[in-house]
Amino acid sequence: MIGLCREAGRDPDEVFTGAGYAPEPLSAEERAAGDRGDAEDLPGWLLPLWRQSLGSEAAAVAEAMGRRAPVWLRVNPLRGTAGDALSLLAGDGIEAEAWPDLTDALRVTAGERRINGNRAYLEGLVELQDLSPQLACAALPLQEGDRVLDYCAGGGGKALALAGRQPGLRLFAHDAEPARMADLPARAERAGTHIEQVSQPKGVFDLVVADVPCSGSGTWRRTPDAKWRLTGDMLEELLRTQGEILDKAAGYVASAGCLAYMTCSLLAPENDDAIDAFLARNTRFAQIARHRWTPLTASDGFFMALLKCN
Ligand SMILES: C[S@@+](CC[C@H](N)C(=O)[O-])C[C@H]1O[C@@H](n2cnc3c(N)ncnc32)[C@H](O)[C@@H]1O
Known part of the structure; x- marks a missing residue:
């Protein structure tokens, strides 16, 4: 609302007066937080970091962040094919199209509000998941019998995607807050798989996924x-946590x-810098691949x- 006032050329203090039904006067912190930096519609303090992180794409990505996000579904091969999913979805007037580079990723083009009542969703044939985590999971090396640890599992989106692959x-x-995994048994059952929850992982694993808080x-x-x-303080705290994780x-491993290592962030300190620092202090590991996706794709x-362990 502070940003909207400024955009409309009004001083927020004229609106945030505390008089009558008006909202409380702004604190110094709130006034600073609403300081919008330039055309990118981002907080002023963040703008240099955004530009440094995204380079020549900074303005275009910021602009894309102002648009409505598409809904994506992930087809679960344990329950059927993309063709099965498309016909069940069509039964409820839900239209979707497969992404050419990953045919189990369906972009919903109409009827998205009906998804959670559709048979494909109720029977575990599709899950809601954005395209980029699907692409990330599709790029991981997996072999039958591998022991795989989802270290920051939360609702289990990544573990479920791997189970299907x-x-x-x-x-x-595993998750530092086990309550976040409360829905995982039901989701796994719906998807036709089993994921064991562990409070303290034992032994070593062929693949460890760290989908860190960001x-x-x-x-x-x-x-x-x-x-x-x-x-800025929150970001600093996140960077510390990411390094520790x-x-x-x-x-x-x-x-x-x-x-x-995965984040849903575009900021270099959480991504490239975190990995560069990790590789510098862990010579047992070498990089195999690094990918960044943006709303421009x-x-x-x-x-x-x-990263691969020697
Ligand atoms: C980005 S979310 C994970 C989302 C999840 N992987 C998914 O696909 O649905 C990050 C998770 O990391 C957990 N977490 C935070 N600090 C952690 C730590 N030190 N060790 C392990 N998990 C941690 C949080 O509780 C949160 O559930």
């Missing part, structure tokens, strides 16, 4: 308020196994680095 995985889910800057078109809530997760902003 390679049958016969032994999947384990600023969420890649998904700001879905949560536009989040960019105004983020502060990387080091912890690395300890669970088997020799010749892989560590996949249809998906949310997302980052993935795949």
Whole structure:
């Protein structure tokens, strides 16, 4: 609302007066938080970092963050094919099209509000998941029988995507806040798989996925308020947590196994810088791949680095 006032050429203090039904007067912190930086519609303090992180794409990506995000579905091969999903969806007037580079990713073009009542969703044939995490999971090396640890599992979106990609995985889910995994057993059952929840992972794993807590800057078109809530202190705290998680997760990777680091952020300190620093202090690991997706290629902003343990 502060930003809207400024955009309309009004001084927010004329609106935030506390008089009658008007909102309370602004604190100094609120006034600073609403300081919009330039045409990118981003907080002023963040603008240099955004530009440094995105280079020549900075303005275009910021502009794309102001548009409505498409809805994406992931087809679960354990339950059927993309063709099966498309015909079940069509039964409820839901239109979707497969993404050419990943045919199990369906972009919904009409009827998205009916998805959670549709049979394809209720029977675990499709899950809601943005394109970029689907592309990231599709890029991970998997073999039948692999032990896979989803170290920051939350609702289990990544573990479920991996279960669908390679049958016969032994999947384990961990989260510092186990309550976040409460829905995972039901989701796994719906998807036709099993994911074991662990409070303390035991042994080592062929693949460890660290989908770390982050600023969420890649998904700001879905949560536009989040960019105004983020502060420099919060970002610093996130960077510390991300480094700690990387080091912890690395300890669970088997020799010749892989560590996949993921964020839904576009900010370099959370992505490239975090991985560069990790590789500098962990000579056991070498980089295999690094990808960044932005809304300029249809998906949310997302980052993935795949590292191999010697
Ligand atoms: C981005 S979310 C994970 C989303 C999830 N992978 C998905 O696809 O639905 C990050 C998760 O990391 C967890 N987390 C935060 N700090 C952690 C830590 N130190 N160790 C492990 N998990 C942590 C949070 O509780 C949160 O559930």
